[in-house]
Amino acid sequence: MATKLKRTEGKIAPMRLYTLSKRHFVLVFIVFFICFGVIVLIGIAGPEIITSRALPPISPTTKGNLTSPLKLQTPGLSTYNQELWLTCHFEQNSVVEIRKNVSMMVTISGVMQDTSVPNIRVYPHNHTRSLHCANRLCDEIIVLHLGYLNYTEYVITVTFYNLMSSEFPIKDVNFTLKMYNASFSQVEIWFRFIFVVFTFMVTCLFAHSLRKFSMRDWAIEQKWMSILLPLLLLYNDPFFPLSFLVSSWFPGMLDDLFQAIFLCALLIFWLCVYHGFRVQGERKFLTFYLPKLIIVGLLWLAAVTLGIWQTVNELHDPTYQYRVDTSNFQGMKIFFLIVGSVYILYLVFLIVRACSELKNMPYFDLRLKFLTGLTFIVLIISIVIIYLRFGANILQDNFVAELSTHYQNSAEFLSFYGLLNFYLYTLAYVYSPSKNAVYESQLKDNPAFSMLNDSDDDVIYGSDYEEMPLQNGRANKSKYQDESDSD
Missing domain, CATH: 2.60.120 (Jelly Rolls)
Structure with a gap:
C-alpha cells in the first residue's frame, strides 16, 4: 500500500486550467490559431527582408x-x-x-x-x-x-x-x-515594440494574479512561467532600436544572446515540467535540475560560441567565411547534433513516462494533455516553416548564420516571433489563477473542489483510505468507529 506523503499546508495556487470546460479549451486553441493566422497574413503583405x-x-x-x-x-x-x-x-x-x-x-x-x-x-x-x-x-x-x-x-x-x-x-x-530592406527594418522595429509591450502586460497580469499566493505554493508550471515571461521580454529585445542609433556590433550580439537564452530556457522548461509531474515534494538540485542544465547548457554554449566566433572573425576580416575553418566548424556541428539528439531522447523518455504513469490521475492528466497538445502544435508549425525555408539542406551549409539563414520575407520573421509569443501568452492565461480563485481554507469543505485541496503528492500517491478496496469500505469504517467508541 502506498504511503501517504505529507500534505502541503497553507494556501494553494489553483490554475485556470482546472476550471475550463471542453468548450473553453476549444476556444483557447481557436484564439491561438486566429492570432497566429493574422500575424502570418500581415507578414505575407509585408515587404521583402x-x-x-x-x-x-x-x-x-x-x-x-x-x-x-x-x-x-x-x-x-x-x-x-x-x-x-x-x-x-x-x-x-x-x-x-x-x-x-x-x-x-x-x-x-x-x-x-x-x-x-x-x-x-x-x-x-x-x-x-x-x-x-x-x-x-x-x-x-x-x-x-x-x-x-x-x-x-x-x-x-x-x-x-x-x-x-x-x-x-x-x-x-x-x-x-x-x-x-529599409521598409522591413521599420516593420521589424514596430512589431518588436508591439511584442515587447504585450509581453510586459502579460507578465504584469500573470504576476498580479499570483500575488495572494505564496511562491512555495505555486505549481511548477507557474514557477517556470514567472521565469519564461521576463526572458520572452528579452527575446523580443527592447534594446533593438539601438542597432539603428549605434554603429557597433554590440546590439546585434546582444540580440543573439537574448534569443539563445530564451530558447534554451524553453528547452529546460519542457524537461523540468514533464519530469516534475512525476517527482513531487522536494526536487533536489543535483538529481533533478543539474542533468537538465548540463544538457541544455551544452547546447547554449555551442550556439553562443558559434555566434561569437563568426562575429569576431568578421570584425577582423569581412571576407571571412566559416567554410575556411571547416574542420573546427564541422566538429562543433557534430557536437551540437549529438547533444541535441540526447536532449530529444531524454524529452521523449520523460513524456512517455509521464503519460504512462499519470494518464489516470485527474488534473495531472489534464495538465499533461494540454501542455503536450499545445507544444506539439507549436513544434509542428515550426518544423513546417523551417522545412519550407531551408528544405532538406538545413543541416548542411545553413548551420552557421549567413545570408542563406536569414529570413527571406516578413512572413517568416513574424511567424517565428508570433508563434513563440502567442505560445507563452496562451500558457500564461491557462496557468494563471482565475479571478474567483480563493484560498484552500475556503474550499476544503466543498467536495466539488476536493482535488484542488489535495497536494500534488496526494493526487499521485493517494491516501490510505483511497487505497482500500471498495467492498471493504464499510467494514473498515465500522472498525474505526468501534475503536473510537472503545477509547
Whole structure:
C-alpha cells in the first residue's frame, strides 16, 4: 500500500486550467490559431527582408583582363539597411562541369559625408573560394559580409588570381549587393515594440494574479512561467532600436544572446515540467535540475560560441567565411547534433513516462494533455516553416548564420516571433489563477473542489483510505468507529 506523503499546508495556487470546460479549451486553441493566422497574413503583405541590387556585369571583352583590380562602389546606405553582402557568380562559355579554386584579394574603404575615404581595414584580405560550374553558370559565392554599417557608401576593390584559363573560359562576372530592406527594418522595429509591450502586460497580469499566493505554493508550471515571461521580454529585445542609433556590433550580439537564452530556457522548461509531474515534494538540485542544465547548457554554449566566433572573425576580416575553418566548424556541428539528439531522447523518455504513469490521475492528466497538445502544435508549425525555408539542406551549409539563414520575407520573421509569443501568452492565461480563485481554507469543505485541496503528492500517491478496496469500505469504517467508541 502506498504511503501517504505529507500534505502541503497553507494556501494553494489553483490554475485556470482546472476550471475550463471542453468548450473553453476549444476556444483557447481557436484564439491561438486566429492570432497566429493574422500575424502570418500581415507578414505575407509585408515587404521583402533582403533587397538585392545587381551591379553592371564585367566581361573580359569590356574589362580586358579580369585579373586586374575591379573597383565597385555601393549606392547610398543607411542604418536601416543593417548589413551588407557582396556576392558574385561567373558565367562561362563551356557547358562542361568544372570545379576550381579561385584566389581573390579584397580591399574595403568607407566613404564618409565629407567624401573622405578612410580604410576600414589596414591590410587587404586574401582568400580562396571553391567554384562549382555547370551548364554555363557557377554557384554564387559570398565575397564579403559587413555585420553593421559605419558609412553611407563603400568602395570595394576585388582582385582575382588564377582565374582565366583555357579550361575555364569566362563570359561575365556578375556582382550583386544584398542588404536589409529599409521598409522591413521599420516593420521589424514596430512589431518588436508591439511584442515587447504585450509581453510586459502579460507578465504584469500573470504576476498580479499570483500575488495572494505564496511562491512555495505555486505549481511548477507557474514557477517556470514567472521565469519564461521576463526572458520572452528579452527575446523580443527592447534594446533593438539601438542597432539603428549605434554603429557597433554590440546590439546585434546582444540580440543573439537574448534569443539563445530564451530558447534554451524553453528547452529546460519542457524537461523540468514533464519530469516534475512525476517527482513531487522536494526536487533536489543535483538529481533533478543539474542533468537538465548540463544538457541544455551544452547546447547554449555551442550556439553562443558559434555566434561569437563568426562575429569576431568578421570584425577582423569581412571576407571571412566559416567554410575556411571547416574542420573546427564541422566538429562543433557534430557536437551540437549529438547533444541535441540526447536532449530529444531524454524529452521523449520523460513524456512517455509521464503519460504512462499519470494518464489516470485527474488534473495531472489534464495538465499533461494540454501542455503536450499545445507544444506539439507549436513544434509542428515550426518544423513546417523551417522545412519550407531551408528544405532538406538545413543541416548542411545553413548551420552557421549567413545570408542563406536569414529570413527571406516578413512572413517568416513574424511567424517565428508570433508563434513563440502567442505560445507563452496562451500558457500564461491557462496557468494563471482565475479571478474567483480563493484560498484552500475556503474550499476544503466543498467536495466539488476536493482535488484542488489535495497536494500534488496526494493526487499521485493517494491516501490510505483511497487505497482500500471498495467492498471493504464499510467494514473498515465500522472498525474505526468501534475503536473510537472503545477509547
